[in-house]
Amino acid sequence: MVKYALQLNNISKMYHDGEDENTVLDNVSLKVRPGEFVAIVGPSGSGKSTMLSIAGALLSSTKGEVIVGETPLDSNKKNWNLVRREKIGFIFQSHQLIPYLNVGDQLNLIGRISKKKDREESKKYADELLADLGLADSKTKYPNKLSGGEKQRVAIARAFMNKPDVILADEPTASLDAPRGRQVVEMIRKVVKKQNRAAIMVTHDERILDLVDVIYRIENGKLYVNVM
Template structure:
């Protein structure tokens, strides 16, 4: 029996617009295995970011079920907070680094709110991540001393610090040029594969789609085309 890190089962999202209903997602289903790197593509307004927000316990669905690991999300928002803290890592369009913390402290902040309080274990894991991402020698640098690509690599390390079941990346290359954007996605793929995590990336950048395992296209709220690079 296949074990999935993330399952979306018949997810719909409907907004009331005056007397009309606007269906953003229409019975979307998706399953992602550990170690699988998935891309979601489609035109603006097609429901990509809404789907990612529902998968990340940031937004409720109108219908359907979200299962992360062995946890089914319900309407208990306190449960959502725990799931986000323990099971999900987020990478956003902007790195959203804290300007007065150096790279090491950015990661230690995640350690402090994690369920695992073993400081030495976290420090060793942080160093391993930074080494994998080519940042270990920059551990004491502050964000204003980093390039755009380096800042986004720190954001990748931060997303993996809580050892999540699922990584969700929302347009992680949007603020980067082509070569830097590709490097960032290569880094995400490297850590996903090494740690056997599941990852979903929403993107408009078709130049990086060869780096993912499966490509889903959303249009008009429906997933209706699937391509596999596996």
């Protein structure tokens, strides 16, 4: 088993604005172990989402190294699609469910794309995830028949379908009220611990920070361990 599911080593990200150079991330390093649930907090515009995008092979850094599991991200992006498909699961602010697919099909689509399991094994794993997330009775429902919390739980199950090394969650409680938001983060934690995955959550919601293992804060492009 790998020691770290995700490593960001001395990551910097700069943008040019005319003749000016704006530093969004300044020599940021982070290591997350399998089974560890990490939160990133900080003011708007501090670089949280940029950091998550770089960790998820959605955005290149200006400097530094990203390693997912045992796989370094190529600077020329040759292996980025494979890493995203096989090693990373994404949970976004909006659930982004496909409206014409029922819950079971939402998950099985990811199983087919990942190519890690045969179809029957994929369906069995989807059923296990739905049961763990309290959605066993919702397998044949379509998104328009689900509550906001149920939709986000389906999105969580979908993120775990490819058995990723790392889960990246961008403000997963933003569209939910406090009780449903807490329930969603509890569900993320439950699956992270059960499956020994790593998870990084960007959030403004300090009411759910007691559910994570480590809290980091970004300010002025720098990353610090947060002391609550």
